[in-house]
Amino acid sequence: MTTGEHDGQVGLRERKKRETRAALSQATLRLSLERGWGNVSVEDIAAAANVSVRTFRNYFSSKAEAVAATHLDRMLRIGDALCARPRSKPLWEAVANAVIAQFAAGDSTADGPSGRQRMNRIWLVLNDPEVQGETLKANAAAQVALAEAVARRTGTDVSSDVYPKLVAAAVGAAITTVTEHCLRAEGPAEMGPLLRDAFEQLAAGLPIP
Incomplete structure (x- = not known):
């Protein structure tokens, strides 16, 4: 693998991480506005963002x-x-x-x-x-x-x-x-x-x- 290819893969992984982080953040706010803050669970947010609860925990503690x-x-x-x-x-x-x-x-x-x-x-x-x-x-x-x-x-x-x-x-x-x-x-x-x-x-x- 060339240096350019490696850098490209690193860039792609970082971009996907940022996209996942943004999707989880946006899903949290959207569901909270729709249902009320106390009526939204981490499980709900993970499902809305199409990821696992473990993935949510990898990005956010709450x-x-x-x-x-x-x-x-x-x-x-x-x-x-x-x-x-x-x-x-x-x-x-x-x-x-x-x-x-x-x-x-x-x-x-x-x-x-x-x-x-x-x-x-x-x-x-x-x-x-x-x-x-x-x-x-x-x-x-x-x-x-x-x-x-x-x-x-x-x-x-x-x-x-x-x-x-x-x-x-x-x-x-x-x-x-x-x-x-x-x-x-x-x-x-x-x-x-x-x-x-x-x-x-x-x-x-x-x-x-």
């Missing part, structure tokens, strides 16, 4: 960790996208575009009874104590990864400079704030425009409206 993985994986993709964007673009513009691209597919509004009902169900899942705990851990890991991406883009040192960590913390806070605002809004609330506005305000230094 349903809550599987839900939080969606957020962590999305944040890791944001970091990758940020590094891939042209360095000639202003940092906050690049951050906004990277973030919005990851949230665009799942952007929805609370318009109508069905939309509001879905938002309420998501809110209930995310407010489960176990999910909150796993989300905090996911946020911490995401912030480290994002700080490293910011450091690579800006030429700063994540181990000695505050700047990349500060930017990563601000990005995470903006995403959390906009997400919670959309989930609790009484009327339609689209994440894309709100995220864009949040990053424009951060770029401007958070001036008083």
Whole structure:
């Protein structure tokens, strides 16, 4: 086997692992929204993803960790996208575009009874104590990864400079704030425009409206 063939197989295996992880995470959230958090078992999730319970356990220790993985994986993709964007673009513009691209597919509004009902169900899942705990851990890991991406883009040192960590913390806070605002809004609330506005305000230094 040549080096190229070996690398290709490694890449394929890694891609399949990521796909399985994403499928399990998505199945966990989908079933929880359909049936309610307490009415979904690991067995249900494994069956929905067409894998064994043992496979689920190989990826996640609990349903809550599987839900939080969606957020962590999305944040890791944001970091990758940020590094891939042209360095000639202003940092906050690049951050906004990277973030919005990851949230665009799942952007929805609370318009109508069905939309509001879905938002309420998501809110209930995310407010489960176990999910909150796993989300905090996911946020911490995401912030480290994002700080490293910011450091690579800006030429700063994540181990000695505050700047990349500060930017990563601000990005995470903006995403959390906009997400919670959309989930609790009484009327339609689209994440894309709100995220864009949040990053424009951060770029401007958070001036008083």
